[in-house]
Amino acid sequence: MISSFKKWAILPLLAGMALSTSVHAERLSISTWGSPLHPQVKVFIPAFTEALKENSKDAFRLRVFQGGExxxxxxxxxxxxxxxxxxSLxxxxxxxxxxSDVSILTSPLWNKSMQWTQSHLLPGQPIFEYFNEKFKEQGAVILAMFDIGPAVVASRDPIALPKDIKGHSxxxxxxxxxxxxxELGGSPVTMGVGDVYSALQRGTIDGAMGGLGGAVGLKYYEVAKYMLAQNGVIGSLVHAYVMNKDKYDKLSPELRKALEDAVASARGTMxxxxxxxxxxxxxxxxxxxNVVTELTPGTPDWKIWEAALQNLSTSARQSYPSQLVELVSAN
Structure with missing residues (x-):
């Protein structure tokens, strides 16, 4: 039996060990932007946080910054x-x-469905590894790639065909x-997602192209009465969670695996x-x-959009590396 004296001697030692574990926990920060109701935030962040804690046995101290904070x-x-x-998201x-190669993901060449990307934009898959190598050259590592769906256009005036974009901002x-x-005769305007609502409301812009989740979460339908759901004829929105490469490289193999497994689990759910x-x-x-116009592959209207973007598609095939075009063109 341990004497009372020994018990009191051991307690500070145990406390010191716990403190040491806390002090040496790997600190990690993660940032998101846009609506906190988006699945890429609302679903991913809690799932990732829980899985990371479990996988690493609480070896990380994660700090989350949302909404572009x-x-x-x-x-x-x-x-x-x-x-x-x-x-960061x-x-x-x-x-x-x-x-520059990532622009192919928003070109007419990228006509993949969300179901296709679910199983193909994964670590080890050719497209994922192609882009990850490019990002490493820029000091970043791709942890997860995912498709949030085809971009939509919320607008003050109806947009159903390519001619409806001509002359509009x-x-x-x-x-x-x-x-x-x-290419369709419109004037592209670059602005942050947080400025779109007021710009539509004031008429500073005629429409806004972006993710459906953002359009709904930020209630564009209150200030834009029309929406084009184009279903991929003008590309889709591929997002990712990316990490600073130096931070990633400094992780021990055990912590890196815990991180990657947590990301994979949360990505699948999201x-x-x-x-x-x-x-x-x-x-x-x-x-x-809102009046919503949905384009369906193979229909006459879909083919009109394809024809309007044919020159851009041809140019894209010639401007991107042949290896990448082959990867994107593969089923």
């Missing part, structure tokens, strides 16, 4: 390589100034989206939630009083 959407491509934050095409979220609007949510959100916009 730490880094706004348009500055992620600078903030991650600089180490302003360790991990990002729209991949906003990295086009550093990794449309907010875009990236260079690739801007090229599409420009991507399914995005798929389940998309159709419901289109209905929500209708119920709010």
């Amino acid at each position: 730490m880094v706004k959407q348009e500055f992620v491509a600078t903030a991650i390589p600089q180490g302003t934050v360790d991990i 990002t729209t991949l095409d906003t990295w086009s100034g550093r990794v 449309i907010r875009v979220y990236s260079r690739g989206a801007g090229l599409i609007i420009q 991507q399914q939630a995005l798929i389940d949510t998309y159709a419901k959100q289109v209905d929500e916009v209708r119920q709010a009083g």
